Amino acid sequence: xxxxxxxxxxxxxxxxxxxxxxxxxxxxxxxxxxxxxxxxxxxxxxxxxxxxxxxxxxxxxxxxxxxxxxxxxxxxxxxxxxxxxxxxxxxxxxxxxxxxxxxxxxxxxxxxxxxxxxxxxxxxxxxxxxxxxxxxxxxxxxxxxxxxxxxxxxxxxxxxxxxxxxxxxxxxxxxxxxxxxxxxxxxxxxxxxxxxxxxxxxxxxxxxxxxxxxxxxxxxxxxxxxxxxxxxxxxxxxxxxxxxxxxxxxxxxxxxxxxxxxxxxxxxxxxxxxxxxxxxx
Numbered sequence: 001x002x003x004x005x006x007x008x009x010x011x012x013x014x015x016x017x018x019x020x021x022x023x024x025x026x027x028x029x030x031x032x033x034x035x036x037x038x039x040x041x042x043x044x045x046x047x048x049x050x051x052x053x054x055x056x057x058x059x060x061x062x063x064x065x066x067x068x069x070x071x072x073x074x075x076x077x078x079x080x081x082x083x084x085x086x087x088x089x090x091x092x093x094x095x096x097x098x099x100x101x102x103x104x105x106x107x108x109x110x111x112x113x114x115x116x117x118x119x120x121x122x123x124x125x126x127x128x129x130x131x132x133x134x135x136x137x138x139x140x141x142x143x144x145x146x147x148x149x150x151x152x153x154x155x156x157x158x159x160x161x162x163x164x165x166x167x168x169x170x171x172x173x174x175x176x177x178x179x180x181x182x183x184x185x186x187x188x189x190x191x192x193x194x195x196x197x198x199x200x201x202x203x204x205x206x207x208x209x210x211x212x213x214x215x216x217x218x219x220x221x222x223x224x225x226x227x228x229x230x231x232x233x234x235x236x237x238x239x240x241x242x243x244x245x246x247x248x249x250x251x252x253x254x255x256x257x258x259x260x261x262x263x264x265x266x267x268x269x270x271x272x273x274x275x276x277x278x279x280x281x
Contacts (some may be wrong), residue, residue: 010230021119029111038103057084063255078253135242136226154242159265165204169251194221
């Protein structure tokens with residue numbers, strides 16, 4: 001399952017796991033801290049902000065050549081973070097707080113341990129589920145009305161983008177994906193429209209002056225249901241054997257696309273991607 005429904009919202013499963021870990025950390029710290037009259041909640045919140053900030057800074061530094069403005073660096077809609085950098089920052093901050101605030105040592109350390117264990121188990125289970133997920137045996141149609149089975153696309157690294165014309169993030173990321181398709185012929189890029197008709201899709205391509213190969217129509221939006229995605233855009237990264245290696249829910253920037261593609265095509269010429277997304281309405 002790539003995303004989860006919480007009320008009216010669909011959020012990435014990875015984010016839901018992080019929320020659960022944070023909740024466990026807070027509850028554990030609160031329960032142990034109340035006996036010692038030491039509430040670790042403010043410290044946990046500061047450590048969370050520190051981890052997010054450092055993870056983003058690490059990502060921007062790693063892919064600085066894909067950003068041409070401060071606004072783009074601050075735009076976290078692309079989901080660009082370096083988790084290891086964030087974890088290292090949180091651990092360093094925790095050590096500093098544990099040294100400076102003796103009363104918080106037990107509740108803070110226990111809370112962090114609980115959060116790490118719960119999040120770690122959650123990510124381990126999710127990784128095990130996704131690592132064995134094969135490309136769905138699903139037939140869709142191209143713009144000429146001919147059936148195309150997704151299994152027939154196997155044979156080289158494959159990027160499948162689920163999108164719709166009514167989806168603003170989908171529209172904004174299209175120029176980045178178009179440039180990636182043109183720059184990386186060794187990778188198969190496939191654009192599977194969810195739930196719309198041929199004329200509507202063709203009109204959109206003409207209006208936006210887009211030239212996309214492998215554009216397919218999934219009128220029943222079955223692919224999104226099959227892979228467990230409840231939101232658009234969703235981008236799936238398969239290896240040459242059709243095994244899912246990575247996924248990205250939400251808008252892609254050239255930096256986040258470059259980062260996600262490393263697992264299926266480490267030698268791709270992604271430096272030729274545009275430095276920023278177009279402001280497509």
